Amino acid sequence: MTPDFDFALGDMAEAIRETTRRFAADRIAPLAAKIDAEDWFPHSLWPEMGELGLHGITVEEEFGGLGLGYLEHVVAVEEVSRASASVGLSYGAHSNLCVNQIRRWGSAEQKAKYLPKLISGEHVGSLAMSEAGAGSDVVSMKLRAEAVDGGFRLNGTKFWITNAAYADTLVVYAKTGEGSRGITAFLIEKDMAGFAIGQKIDKMGMRGSPTAELVFNDCFVPAENVMGPLNGGVGVLMSGLDYERAVLAGIQLGIMQACLDVVIPFVRERRQFGRPIGEFQLMQAKIADMYVALNSARAYVYAVARSCDAGRTTRFDAAGAILLASENAVKVALEAIQALGGAGYTKDWPVERFLRDAKLLDIGAGTNEIRRMLIGRELVGANERPVQ
Numbered sequence: 001m002t003p004d005f006d007f008a009l010g011d012m013a014e015a016i017r018e019t020t021r022r023f024a025a026d027r028i029a030p031l032a033a034k035i036d037a038e039d040w041f042p043h044s045l046w047p048e049m050g051e052l053g054l055h056g057i058t059v060e061e062e063f064g065g066l067g068l069g070y071l072e073h074v075v076a077v078e079e080v081s082r083a084s085a086s087v088g089l090s091y092g093a094h095s096n097l098c099v100n101q102i103r104r105w106g107s108a109e110q111k112a113k114y115l116p117k118l119i120s121g122e123h124v125g126s127l128a129m130s131e132a133g134a135g136s137d138v139v140s141m142k143l144r145a146e147a148v149d150g151g152f153r154l155n156g157t158k159f160w161i162t163n164a165a166y167a168d169t170l171v172v173y174a175k176t177g178e179g180s181r182g183i184t185a186f187l188i189e190k191d192m193a194g195f196a197i198g199q200k201i202d203k204m205g206m207r208g209s210p211t212a213e214l215v216f217n218d219c220f221v222p223a224e225n226v227m228g229p230l231n232g233g234v235g236v237l238m239s240g241l242d243y244e245r246a247v248l249a250g251i252q253l254g255i256m257q258a259c260l261d262v263v264i265p266f267v268r269e270r271r272q273f274g275r276p277i278g279e280f281q282l283m284q285a286k287i288a289d290m291y292v293a294l295n296s297a298r299a300y301v302y303a304v305a306r307s308c309d310a311g312r313t314t315r316f317d318a319a320g321a322i323l324l325a326s327e328n329a330v331k332v333a334l335e336a337i338q339a340l341g342g343a344g345y346t347k348d349w350p351v352e353r354f355l356r357d358a359k360l361l362d363i364g365a366g367t368n369e370i371r372r373m374l375i376g377r378e379l380v381g382a383n384e385r386p387v388q
Contacts, residue, residue, distance in 0.1 A: 007299065016076050035207065039210075041165075042087065046094075046121035056099065059103045059115060063115045073095070082258045089251060092244075096244055096248070097240070098118065102118070114187065117169075139234070141174070143155070143172070143173070145175065158172065165197050165210045169190075176231055187225045205359055241365070245319060245366070246313070256294040294328070300317075319366065322361065326362050330355070
């Protein structure tokens with residue numbers, strides 16, 4: 001175990017950490033290798049996590065949530081991801097990208113209809129923005145929603161959608177007009193006529209967090225399933241992206257902690273030249289760099305999460321926090337493989353999985369290149385079209 005630096009997160013955050021850590025160690029960690037090897041989504045964990053309140057951390061108590069903040073949510077994602085980053089990714093997509101967006105933008109009727117089963121874990125949630133030709137350039141999406149009597153008909157596809165194959169409720173963005181002022185958010189149910197799951201995507205990492213295509217073929221969506229303002233979907237999407245980045249950065253924190261969980265016992269036990277390799281200064285320097293990378297990322301991510309809770313977050317700091325956490329996680333995972341030597345390059349040890357999993361968030365939730373562009377643009381005051 002690495003020493004716990006006291007970030008003074010508060011009693012509630014520490015209680016969430018302890019509860020989630022115990023659950024993750026007991027129920028998720030024993031499944032992590034199977035989840036990865038078989039690309040298996042552990043659906044049965046969702047109600048168990050619901051019983052602990054993990055799906056509704058940021059949701060008000062009147063809708064069945066805990067009424068807490070993004071800081072507590074980051075901590076929960078971190079501890080889940082320490083046991084399995086793929087479960088952490090699906091959990092973050094469910095609890096933040098779907099549940100939290102409905103909490104923030106749904107009508108009272110929509111919240112009453114969808115949140116209880118999502119929070120209990122009876123239902124799985126998802127969010128669909130990306131398309132095969134529209135990722136960072138969100139405004140170029142092609143999924144079209146045509147106004148008809150009583151609602152809209154959706155035609156087109158979405159791609160790279162986390163939890164798609166298992167989702168009961170999906171927040172989906174579609175074109176209802178032109179440009180950035182012609183996008184609307186819709187609440188889609190899996191049984192709606194004309195809606196189907198397309199091809200499933202076989203990823204190098206985050207296996208067990210299902211990713212797939214969504215297909216809409218004259219899918220009728222009633223008007224009451226419009227979430228937020230008509231043609232105001234870019235505002236809905238972009239406002240949630242800051243919280244998404246802060247919360248999903250917790251995945252990378254969990255991966256880095258998992259790396260240290262494996263490496264430190266290994267270097268204490270592995271002997272070469274008659275000594276534990278942890279006694280060699282080069283190895284001690286490697287461990288020190290891993291530890292500093294983790295805690296420096298924690299400090300930034302926790303600070304941004306606290307700013308989210310205080311209503312003071314900035315778009316460039318949300319991007320900066322996940323940028324730092326993601327790049328640090330890839331470096332730490334590479335160092336973990338190097339520390340284990342030949343063993344680290346085999347599937348007998350989990351560090352190769354940590355690297356494959358860590359790489360996703362250099363790309364997902366806005367690539368590191370887009371994050372740098374966003375930070376630089378904000379700091380110099382340039383004004384461009386919306387990017388993810």
